[in-house]
Amino acid sequence: MNSKEEILKRLAADGMPESPYPEMDFVPQRFEAREAVFAERLEAAGGRAVRMQPGETLDGVIRRCYPEARRIASTLPGVTLATVDPDAVEDPRELVDVDLGVVRGSFGVAENGAVWIAQDIRHKALYFGATALMIVIPQDALVDTMHEAVVRPEVDDFGYGCFMSGPSKTADIEQALVFGAHGPMSVTVVLRGEN
Amino acid sequence: MSTHSQSAKRFVADAERLAWHDRALYAVREKRDRMMATVPEWESLRRLSSELKLHTLSHLGDYLCEFERNATANGMTVHWASDAAELNETVWGLIRAHGGRRLVKSKSMLSEECGLTPYLEARGVEAVESDLGERIMQLLHLPPSHIVLPAIAVRREEVGALFERELGTEAGNSDPTYLTHAARRALRPKFLDADISMTGVNFAVASTGALAVCTNEGNADLGTSFADLHIAILGIEKVIPDMKALGVFTRLLARSGTGQAVTTYTSLYRRPAPGREIHVILVDNGRSEWLADARHRNMLKCLRCGACMNTCPVYRRSGGYSYSYFIPGPLGINLGMLRSAERHHGNVSACSLCYSCSGVCPAKIDLGEQIYEWRQQLDELGLADRTKKLMVKGMDFVMGGPPRFYGAIALGRVAGKLPRWMLENGLNPWSAPGRAMPPFAPRSFNAGWKKEERK
Numbered sequence: 001m002n003s004k005e006e007i008l009k010r011l012a013a014d015g016m017p018e019s020p021y022p023e024m025d026f027v028p029q030r031f032e033a034r035e036a037v038f039a040e041r042l043e044a045a046g047g048r049a050v051r052m053q054p055g056e057t058l059d060g061v062i063r064r065c066y067p068e069a070r071r072i073a074s075t076l077p078g079v080t081l082a083t084v085d086p087d088a089v090e091d092p093r094e095l096v097d098v099d100l101g102v103v104r105g106s107f108g109v110a111e112n113g114a115v116w117i118a119q120d121i122r123h124k125a126l127y128f129g130a131t132a133l134m135i136v137i138p139q140d141a142l143v144d145t146m147h148e149a150v151v152r153p154e155v156d157d158f159g160y161g162c163f164m165s166g167p168s169k170t171a172d173i174e175q176a177l178v179f180g181a182h183g184p185m186s187v188t189v190v191l192r193g194e195n
Numbered sequence: 196m197s198t199h200s201q202s203a204k205r206f207v208a209d210a211e212r213l214a215w216h217d218r219a220l221y222a223v224r225e226k227r228d229r230m231m232a233t234v235p236e237w238e239s240l241r242r243l244s245s246e247l248k249l250h251t252l253s254h255l256g257d258y259l260c261e262f263e264r265n266a267t268a269n270g271m272t273v274h275w276a277s278d279a280a281e282l283n284e285t286v287w288g289l290i291r292a293h294g295g296r297r298l299v300k301s302k303s304m305l306s307e308e309c310g311l312t313p314y315l316e317a318r319g320v321e322a323v324e325s326d327l328g329e330r331i332m333q334l335l336h337l338p339p340s341h342i343v344l345p346a347i348a349v350r351r352e353e354v355g356a357l358f359e360r361e362l363g364t365e366a367g368n369s370d371p372t373y374l375t376h377a378a379r380r381a382l383r384p385k386f387l388d389a390d391i392s393m394t395g396v397n398f399a400v401a402s403t404g405a406l407a408v409c410t411n412e413g414n415a416d417l418g419t420s421f422a423d424l425h426i427a428i429l430g431i432e433k434v435i436p437d438m439k440a441l442g443v444f445t446r447l448l449a450r451s452g453t454g455q456a457v458t459t460y461t462s463l464y465r466r467p468a469p470g471r472e473i474h475v476i477l478v479d480n481g482r483s484e485w486l487a488d489a490r491h492r493n494m495l496k497c498l499r500c501g502a503c504m505n506t507c508p509v510y511r512r513s514g515g516y517s518y519s520y521f522i523p524g525p526l527g528i529n530l531g532m533l534r535s536a537e538r539h540h541g542n543v544s545a546c547s548l549c550y551s552c553s554g555v556c557p558a559k560i561d562l563g564e565q566i567y568e569w570r571q572q573l574d575e576l577g578l579a580d581r582t583k584k585l586m587v588k589g590m591d592f593v594m595g596g597p598p599r600f601y602g603a604i605a606l607g608r609v610a611g612k613l614p615r616w617m618l619e620n621g622l623n624p625w626s627a628p629g630r631a632m633p634p635f636a637p638r639s640f641n642a643g644w645k646k647e648e649r650k
Contacts, residue, residue: 003479004275007431010483011256016492019253021436022246026239041456092420093387111234111446112456124468125420128413146457150442159466163445165457168413172328172344174351175219176371181327182379182386183413183460 028145034110035191038142042113045166046179047187049108051139054193058102058136065188066100066132074102075121076136092125101130101184105164106154107141108189114165115189116149118158127162132186135164139191198541203517206348216348217511223344224505226454227555233456234446244447245559247440248496252486258401258434259477265404269466271473279309282478286311286393286426289474290320293424295390301408301415302326303395304342304499305428305478307521322393323385325414327378334361340515342522343452343501348514382414392418396429397499398444399475402437405465406475409448409458416462425473427464431482432495444498447557452500485533490568494529496558501526503552503562509545518542525552525562532569540578543569604639611635 001009031037039049052061058078062069073084073095079102086095095101103126105115115135117127127133143149146163155161168183179185207213231237251258263273276282282305290298298315300322306312312322312333324333328345332338334357339345346354355369362381364374394415398407406427408415419425435441449455467473486492504510504524515523520531520539528546531539543566550563573579593603611634623632638646 002275003277003281006277007275007477007479007483008256008259010479011259011431011486014255014483014487014492015489016253016486019246019249021250022243024243026236026243029235045456045459096383096387109457114457114461123420124416128417128420146442146445147439148442150438150445155438155463158463159468161463161465162416163457163461165455165459167459168411169459170327170375170412171453172326172331172346173349173354173371173374175222175344175347176351178372178375180379181375181412181414182325182382182417 024147028147029111030144031110034142034144035139038108038110038113040113041111042108042166042189045113046169046177047113047166047189049113049189049191051191052193058190058192061190062100062102062134065134066186069100069132071098072100072102073098073126073130076102076104086126087122089123092123092129095123095126096129098126098130100132100134101126102134102136103127105135105137105189107143107149107152108137108191109144109146109149109163110142111145112165114149114163116152116154116161116163118154118161124160127164128168128183130184131180132188133167133184134188134190136190136192139193197544198519199513199517199545202519203513206514206517207512212348212350213512213514215350216514219347220344220505220511223454224502224555227451227502227505230450230454230456234450240443240447241557241559244443244498244557245496247435247443248558251434251436251440252432252492252495255431255434255486258436259431261401262399262404262434263477265401266399266406266475267404269404271404271467271475274474274476276476276478276480278480279478282309282428282476282480283311283314285476286428287315287318287320289424289426290315290391293391293472295424296320297385297389298322298391298393299325299385299389299418299422300393301395301410301418302329302345303393303428304522305395305430306393307338309478309480311428323382323389325382325386325418326410326412327375330378330382331357338516338521340523341501341504342499342526343504348516386414386417387421389418389422391424391426392422393426393428394419396427396433396475397448398441399429399434400436400438400441400463401434403465405463406473407441407445408462408464409445409460410462411453411455411459413460416460419464423471425464425467425471426476427473428476428478431477431479432497434477444557448498448500451498451502451555451557452505481534488533490572491529491533491565493560493565494526494533496560497526497556498558499526500557502555502557503560506551506555508547508549508551513545518545525566529562529565529569536569536572536576536578540569540573540576543573601639601641608635 073086074082167187170181331346340348351369358364510524528542552562
């Protein structure tokens, strides 16, 4: 008998009484000012949310939020400031320590300031290796809680995906909060309206 | 004196460190409380989470098979390991087949449980911990003292001195930001040059065959971004039915553990990137037997958030190394007893039965109640303390009737008049340094009551 069979045999004999799949017997919280809550919780996680102003371009937001960024990697149409095409790079190591990555997110979650990113670029290294990350989501793509988030169609089919809430962080030295443990030091979520 | 209080002596001797440890962990507990207050349905969520875990455990074999089927269809390879030795051998087999000696790893309590890192090191594989706290402990050659905050017992000056020695940071600089960014720079090449990445798994979703990995630092995701082999290891109790369940658990995990609304990264690995491989190892190592123990199977509902440690008054004041099991606190007391009651029963004394752990557990595990239950089982396990058993027999006799009882009280009053050195010494189990024996009241409550009545 191999290990799988052994484990399954032991589990079959565990004598545990049947427990049914539980129904959700409550209504999860709702936020009237969803965008404001999203922005506030993202800020609490060390990130920030910015709204694209009428007439503003993605380049404009980049310059507004990251005026110092020189090496910018993006595949998004409209980012003419990009100096690196991350999909043209063979070795993901080349994307490490670029000043800014500008990437597409699907939607945000108000209760925790997270954004769902379903990988649509060649190397996910950009999400974690860039010094700063700008995630662009449609302005009205916000849900209240994780209950709604995990059943969204964008979370139904993907190879790699991530709920990302603010920049990389740690408090492993005396509980002092430090941003930029390994991943981005700064994260900005851009709420993009119809311009 | 229990083995726990013996081992706690060193930690307790440093009053300043103890006070800091106590305050720092309680602050995390308070952050958890503030998070809880932002979710009106908190208690309903805990109940749902508990019921989801119970349901999953009662169908664990089915869900494991469903996960295997879907993960395989997604292009992952699933392995099963009965025990620690088989996990280690499977990992070693994968490394040999793949080639390479450099492994970058993110936090996994399972690898601690199975002794994976020393096993690999003995075979010439460098397994670098990439979580900052874990890396600090690795460089200190010490095990983590908390499951979520591995370096909570290490002070910033000690990290400064360690990094000065190991990473060449400035002498005397113990600023957390400076030290964290020094570690970031030092670990960059370990990520980029790794041949293999290894991660733990927080949740394995059966219905989609996806692995959920939660971190704050992004170390797991950075690790899996370069190496073309990703080995993911998990205990069999980490499988969950579906995405709806993931929604419930991700609302509770970080709020309970660190007082964050969610971990920075909740990553879902579903299909390996082109040209890459993901190998998943499902590890039993005792769990299927624990599940058969009706009194203690609830322990397998654990999400590994660490809330029970943060709230535990004994853990906060005695530190992780006072426990004989590698997982400390209420969780570790219970898991240690399941692993080996004989080796770890000393830990059951490290509990005031305040049940605060049960009150904060996001899966509603009755941790405190189970510690009480273990104490009741000590006698049948042949592990009860002989002195205590003798005392209980004595009490049984003394309390067997009023004359014996009042006689004993009279004797106690006489004993109370004995010189201190005769009372406060090692022969008296109630006596301890810094603790004075309380004086007996001049007369018993009963005697006083009768006197009042006569008036």
